Amino acid sequence: MALINENYLKLPGSYLFSEIARRVEAYKTANPEANIIRLGIGDVTKPLPEAVIKSLHNAVDEMADEKTFKGYGPEQGYDFLLKKIIEFDFNPRGVELAIDEIFVSDGSKSDTANFQEIFGLNNKIAITDPVYPVYVDSNVMAGRSGTLGADGKWTDMVYIPCTAENGFVPQIPTEKVDLIYLCFPNNPTGTTISKTELKKWVDYAKVNQAIILYDAAYEAYIQEDDVPHSIYEIAGAKEVAIEFRSFSKNAGFTGTRCSYVVVPKEVMGYTESGEPIEINKLWNRRHCTKFNGVPYIIQKGAEAVYTTAGQQQIKALVEYYMANAKMIREGVASKGIEVFGGINAPYIWLKTPTGMDSWTFFDKLLTEVNIVGTPGVGFGPNGEGYFRLTAFGSKENTEEAIRRFTTEFKI
Amino acid sequence: MALINENYLKLPGSYLFSEIARRVEAYKTANPEANIIRLGIGDVTKPLPEAVIKSLHNAVDEMADEKTFKGYGPEQGYDFLLKKIIEFDFNPRGVELAIDEIFVSDGSKSDTANFQEIFGLNNKIAITDPVYPVYVDSNVMAGRSGTLGADGKWTDMVYIPCTAENGFVPQIPTEKVDLIYLCFPNNPTGTTISKTELKKWVDYAKVNQAIILYDAAYEAYIQEDDVPHSIYEIAGAKEVAIEFRSFSKNAGFTGTRCSYVVVPKEVMGYTESGEPIEINKLWNRRHCTKFNGVPYIIQKGAEAVYTTAGQQQIKALVEYYMANAKMIREGVASKGIEVFGGINAPYIWLKTPTGMDSWTFFDKLLTEVNIVGTPGVGFGPNGEGYFRLTAFGSKENTEEAIRRFTTEFKI
Numbered sequence: 050m051a052l053i054n055e056n057y058l059k060l061p062g063s064y065l066f067s068e069i070a071r072r073v074e075a076y077k078t079a080n081p082e083a084n085i086i087r088l089g090i091g092d093v094t095k096p097l098p099e100a101v102i103k104s105l106h107n108a109v110d111e112m113a114d115e116k117t118f119k120g121y122g123p124e125q126g127y128d129f130l131l132k133k134i135i136e137f138d139f140n141p142r143g144v145e146l147a148i149d150e151i152f153v154s155d156g157s158k159s160d161t162a163n164f165q166e167i168f169g170l171n172n173k174i175a176i177t178d179p180v181y182p183v184y185v186d187s188n189v190m191a192g193r194s195g196t197l198g199a200d201g202k203w204t205d206m207v208y209i210p211c212t213a214e215n216g217f218v219p220q221i222p223t224e225k226v227d228l229i230y231l232c233f234p235n236n237p238t239g240t241t242i243s244k245t246e247l248k249k250w251v252d253y254a255k256v257n258q259a260i261i262l263y264d265a266a267y268e269a270y271i272q273e274d275d276v277p278h279s280i281y282e283i284a285g286a287k288e289v290a291i292e293f294r295s296f297s298k299n300a301g302f303t304g305t306r307c308s309y310v311v312v313p314k315e316v317m318g319y320t321e322s323g324e325p326i327e328i329n330k331l332w333n334r335r336h337c338t339k340f341n342g343v344p345y346i347i348q349k350g351a352e353a354v355y356t357t358a359g360q361q362q363i364k365a366l367v368e369y370y371m372a373n374a375k376m377i378r379e380g381v382a383s384k385g386i387e388v389f390g391g392i393n394a395p396y397i398w399l400k401t402p403t404g405m406d407s408w409t410f411f412d413k414l415l416t417e418v419n420i421v422g423t424p425g426v427g428f429g430p431n432g433e434g435y436f437r438l439t440a441f442g443s444k445e446n447t448e449e450a451i452r453r454f455t456t457e458f459k460i
Numbered sequence: 461m462a463l464i465n466e467n468y469l470k471l472p473g474s475y476l477f478s479e480i481a482r483r484v485e486a487y488k489t490a491n492p493e494a495n496i497i498r499l500g501i502g503d504v505t506k507p508l509p510e511a512v513i514k515s516l517h518n519a520v521d522e523m524a525d526e527k528t529f530k531g532y533g534p535e536q537g538y539d540f541l542l543k544k545i546i547e548f549d550f551n552p553r554g555v556e557l558a559i560d561e562i563f564v565s566d567g568s569k570s571d572t573a574n575f576q577e578i579f580g581l582n583n584k585i586a587i588t589d590p591v592y593p594v595y596v597d598s599n600v601m602a603g604r605s606g607t608l609g610a611d612g613k614w615t616d617m618v619y620i621p622c623t624a625e626n627g628f629v630p631q632i633p634t635e636k637v638d639l640i641y642l643c644f645p646n647n648p649t650g651t652t653i654s655k656t657e658l659k660k661w662v663d664y665a666k667v668n669q670a671i672i673l674y675d676a677a678y679e680a681y682i683q684e685d686d687v688p689h690s691i692y693e694i695a696g697a698k699e700v701a702i703e704f705r706s707f708s709k710n711a712g713f714t715g716t717r718c719s720y721v722v723v724p725k726e727v728m729g730y731t732e733s734g735e736p737i738e739i740n741k742l743w744n745r746r747h748c749t750k751f752n753g754v755p756y757i758i759q760k761g762a763e764a765v766y767t768t769a770g771q772q773q774i775k776a777l778v779e780y781y782m783a784n785a786k787m788i789r790e791g792v793a794s795k796g797i798e799v800f801g802g803i804n805a806p807y808i809w810l811k812t813p814t815g816m817d818s819w820t821f822f823d824k825l826l827t828e829v830n831i832v833g834t835p836g837v838g839f840g841p842n843g844e845g846y847f848r849l850t851a852f853g854s855k856e857n858t859e860e861a862i863r864r865f866t867t868e869f870k871i
Contacts, residue, residue: 051638051671052580053729057742092531102524105757106517112716113513115854119715120503155566155752162750166601169463186749190577227462260462304530304756305523318464326464334468338597339573341566345715346516347755443526 056192065182065427066090069411076415086450088377088438089421091236091396093301095369097350098362101300104353108346119345124337126153126309130348133355134309138294144281150313150329152336153343153351155306157266157295161230162187163339164262164291164310167331168228168318175226177219178208179237179428179435181264184230201430210431211238213400217389218246221253229254231280232264234271237428237437238398239374239390241276247283254289258319260328261290266308269299269367271393279311287313291328298395299363300354307343307351370395373447374440380451381438384460395440398425402460410436418453467603476593476838477501480822487826497861499788499849500832502647502807504712506780508761509773512711515764519757530756535748537564537720541759544766545720549705555692561724561740563747564754564762566717568677568706572641573598574750575673575702575721578742579639579729586637588630589619590648590839590846592675595641612841621842622649624811628800629657632664640665642691643675645682648839648848649809650785650801652687658694665700669730671739672701677719680710680778682804690722698724702739709806710774711765718754718762781806784858785851791862792849795871806851809836813871821847829864 069089077083097105111117125131131148139146154160162183165174170192176184185203188194195205202208207226211217217240219231231250233242254261263280271278280290292311296302312332317325343351353359378391387400401410407424414420414436425435440447480500488494508516522528536542542559550557565571573594576585585599596614599605606616613619618637622628628651630642642661644653665672674691682689691701703722707713723743728736754762764770789802798811812821818835825831825847836846851858 050669050734051729052583053731053737053739053742054578054580055731057578057745058731058737060745063745063748090532094526094529094531096526096529097523099524102520105520105523109513109516109520112508112516113510115505115507118505118507118712120505120712121501121714158752159750167465167468169465172463183749190746190749258461301529301531303532304753306752306755318462320464320466320469323461326469328464331464331468334471334474335601337474338594338601339570341569341717342715344717344755344758346757 054190056190056194059194059197060186060189061197065423069421069423072412072415073421083419085419085421086442086446087421088442088447088450089423091439091441092303093298093441094443095301095366097301097305098354098359098366100353100356100359100362101350105346105350108349112346122342122345122348124340124342125149125333126151126343127345127348130352133352137355139279139281142279142282144279146311146313150311152310152312152332153348154308154310154336154340155343156297157264157293157308158183160293160308160310161262161264163335164332165191165193165228167328167335169321172227173205173207173225175207175209175222175229177211177231177235178430179211179425179432180230181232181236182428208429208431211235211240212431213387213389218242219250221249225257227259229259229261230264231261232266233277234267234394235390235396236267237396237423237425237432239394239396240398241271241393244275244277244283247277247280251280251283251286251289255285258317259289260316260318261286262293263290264293266293266295267298267394268294269363270371270395272371273393276393281311281313288315291316296351296354299367300351301366302351305347305350307347369444370440373442373444376447376451377438377440380455383455384458386460391440397438397440399436399438401434401436404434407433407436414458418458420450420454465601467601467605470605470608471597471600472608476834480832480834483823483826484832494830496830496832497853497857498832499853499858499861500834502850502852503714504709504852505854506712506777508712508716509765509770509777511764511767511770511773512761516757516761519760523757533753533756533759535751535753536560536744537562537754538756538759541763544763548766548771550690550692553690553693555690557722557724561722563721563723563743564759565719565721565747565751566754567708568675568704568719569594571704571719571721572673572675574746575743576602576604576639578739578746583638584616584618584636586618586620586633586640588622588642588646589841590622590836590843591641592643592647593839619840619842622646622651623842624798624800629653630661632660636668638670640670640672641675642672643677644688645678645805646801646807647678648807648834648836648843650805650807651809652682652804655686655688655694658688658691662691662694662697662700666696669728670700671727671729672697673704674701675704677704677706678709678805679705680774681782681806683782684804687804692722692724699726702727707762707765710778711762712777713762716758716761718758780855781851784853784855787858787862788849788851791866794866795869797871802851808849808851810847810849812845812847815845818844818847825869829869831861831865
């Protein structure tokens with residue numbers, strides 16, 4: 050009898066986005082004339098940069114010619130891309146990496162979901178709360194979660210609150226943890242972490258032989274100095290941290306799919322008997338056995354991000370979205386609502402006014418001014434009473450949404 | 461302390477292809493003038509079909525324009541591709557499928573490696589021997605293998621010999637099994653299964669509530685009538701079988717990456733308490749949590765395979781490689797060597813002459829006539845004494861290899 054992985058049965062439905070869709074649909078049916086503006090989903094809307102388009106076309110032509118056709122490539126990615134990643138994303142920040150410490154992949158969702166596979170089941174997982182749900186769900190599926198309590202927390206996971214009360218700075222938990230998911234600039238709160246605070250986590254990991262899984266998918270949105278772009282800017286991090294990067298948000302690759310993981314050779318995991326094992330070797334084995342590389346065409350597209358033109362074009366993309374972020378941030382604040390994020394990230398996290406819960410605010414925003422956002426509670430129990438807006442819409446839609454919000458929305 | 465998944469330590473190194481590379485390198489160093497022809501790896505060499513190239517270019521242009529730009533798509537694949545898959549690959553064979561029974565993915569390697577995740581650890585796994593190593597390794601990593609014996613077999617897995625002695629027809633094992641990996645046309649043996657024999661497995665799975673994981677990546681190479689292209693041609697298979705398909709070998713997508721999995725809603729797995737659970741729902745959850753869809757551009761390329769021009773062009777590609785297969789098959793047979801496969805598959809599986817072991821034959825072929833193939837023992841204990849040649853080289857190289865083999869190779 051084929052037995053299923055019963056951990057899957059513990060997962061509640063993908064409640065958040067399906068519930069949003071259901072409520073929006075119901076509203077549209079009742080109000081077919083409504084002009085709904087979506088500031089909810091973290092998807093980009095601007096086309097791929099010209100440099101990327103040109104490189105994609107060239108790569109397609111290479112695939113048409115027997116002399117330049119590419120079949121299976123190295124699972125870890127082509128050297129031409131690996132070299133550029135190190136040269137542009139790390140060397141300028143004083144971080145040296147070897148080419149076999151980078152693994153090109155098809156997205157940070159896949160990477161952050163898959164990485165836990167190389168770890169044992171009896172690790173204590175720490176997540177910030179609110180959090181990107183994939184870190185949690187992938188560990189539930191693997192069997193590291195325990196059961197879901199009435200408080201919305203999994204009994205075997207350690208939740209690290211990041212709220213207005215603690216300035217969204219994750220504090221070292223009293224309980225000992227082994228694998229720590231951190232994401233900065235943060236999804237969903239849009240907040241960042243200082244080097245001083247991040248160093249506390251690196252030091253904790255070193256002392257406790259823990260590993261930090263650092264999601265830096267929104268790194269390109271950092272505007273302020275002294276905010277770390279990579280965890281490897283922190284001394285000692287190369288011994289304890291894995292970093293996830295993506296082309297989704299800097300270069301608009303959400304539908305084009307390319308990302309990478311940095312796995313320094315110094316990072317060690319341990320056997321039950323305490324023997325250190327290189328995480329790089331384990332991940333390499335996983336990556337080569339369960340994945341077969343990113344399309345050559347797509348890797349050539351990603352390479353173009355690192356040309357002079359490509360760098361200018363992704364800078365312009367980020368500036369475009371960050372102008373939206375500023376507009377949203379200032380518009381929301383002008384109503385006397387507490388607002389966070391939106392300075393070094395495309396996400397604006399607002400505290401719902403008058404103690405309203407996240408879903409009540411969602412309904413009010415939808416019905417009064419036809420704006421769709423994301424209820425904070427969908428990202429974890431400590432997201433209750435918060436709400437996420439994103440800067441990935443068009444300038445025109447964002448302007449109109451903020452006009453409605455500031456002039457028509459009643460709080 | 462971050463504990464590793466110790467199952468990974470059980471895996472021997474990726475011995476096969478690295479050992480091949482090592483021996484070829486050593487030979488080249490000693491014989492720098494040698495003109496080595498590789499008939500070893502299952503990678504294609506002809507460029508992508510024109511129809512695919514055209515569609516890829518069009519899709520790249522769409523990504524350059526805000527009006528047609530695509531961000532996140534449905535994780536399961538776009539409807540335009542799902543519909544074509546059903547219409548072209550299944551309906552003509554009398555197989556009806558719903559659109560949400562197909563999951564577009566980035567390769568059959570990923571799919572066949574990942575699919576086991578939705579099953580419990582205490583399933584008995586059956587594999588044919590020899591076998592595509594990914595089925596085995598992914599189950600070892602997950603913890604279903606037991607230990608590796610001196611006979612080259614994992615203690616908890618059930619090996620189903622497919623050798624010349626039984627005509628490469630897998631026989632139902634005496635021990636009860638729960639998950640059964642079958643691959644036809646077979647990699648590495650190039651042999652097929654008749655509908656009558658495949659029905660025995662479907663019937664077994666139905667009676668025993670087992671599930672068949674059917675890898676049909678080489679389906680396009682079937683030339684003979686009455687060889688099943690899909691397991692769903694067998695009555696009842698939709699209740700017990702998952703099918704894996706790929707664009708790698710029919711359309712040359714090994715470096716372009718697109719595949720799909722068929723998961724009929726009738727297929728059930730079971731909880732320990734015997735409750736049936738839809739495998740389709742579990743896989744959908746896994747797919748959406750740990751994967752974010754195939755690039756839009758690539759899906760548009762795959763769609764073009766189903767145009768009139770695309771269908772003609774992939775037929776021509778298959779004919780090209782199958783002409784090589786015929787040449788290899790006849791050339792090998794002309795030396796009095798027993799040869800299998802190569803009729804409905806791009807793989808030729810030969811019995812090494814005079815009881816030579818696989819690696820001895822490898823060395824002899826490399827040093828005497830500078831041809832690289834793959835030792836059969838690399839695919840499992842029952843591959844010992846066999847050797848794989850592939851038809852994916854160029855016509856010219858294959859001709860030259862066979863010329864050398866027939867006129868210069870001494871047996």
